[in-house]
Amino acid sequence: MYGLIWRMLPGGTAVKLCGTLILIGVTAALLWYVVFPWAEPRIPLDRVTVGS
């Protein structure tokens, strides 16, 4: 999987490295700001009220 991504990235080693870092950054931001805030209320980790 990672080999395939590496081969699909354009340019030489340096450019590929830049592309990799950008991809990691975008993925991390997407997880942190979109996926995690969505998932957190659905995981009963810290329920504090009684009843519901």
Add this chain to the structure above:
Amino acid sequence: MRAVLRTFGELSITLGLVMLMFCAYLLWGTSAYTERHQELLQRQFAQDAATVPGDGKLDSIELGRALALIRIPRLGAEYKYAIVEGIDSEHLRQGPGHYPGTALPGEIGNFVLSGHRTTYSAPFNRIGELQRGDEVIIDAREARYTYRVTSSKIVYPTQVDVIEPVPERPGKRPKEALLTLSTCHPEYSARQRLIVYGVLDGTQERRT
């Protein structure tokens, strides 16, 4: 076969990293959210307290608005959170929440608050350390109410009578102004609830 195994391995490592990151998010990402909202709520409360006419006492308060400030000296001199009206997840993300319909600060009946224990700044993380006689100070618009801790216990989430006007005595008429704090127990679990009870000990009117 080899390619399949390799992809499986890579996916597993990725999933592990994502889960680690999710833990980091729960501990720090959620706190950043609460801190941001606490700043707004505390500013809103200061404005409200300064502008509310008459004795400042309200019959009810809008969901999502700052109701009062809570201070617990046992948990540190800087321990201060704005209490938000409402106990839905959107409210509790911003700070300790007041059960709508339960008594207001200082009122006869049960003033019930819930707060997160491990995420979202974890305002009630250490309420298990409170001992009998410890002060819980509620700064409302009109007065400062000092409650004293009377007891604490662990219950199952189905035991809803802890929020009754007289806790655990449904239907009984309240004679005292009581306080109930609730949070999850054990930490990082939804299995039980930690409950701390208190009783009003003093009222200091705010004269401006």
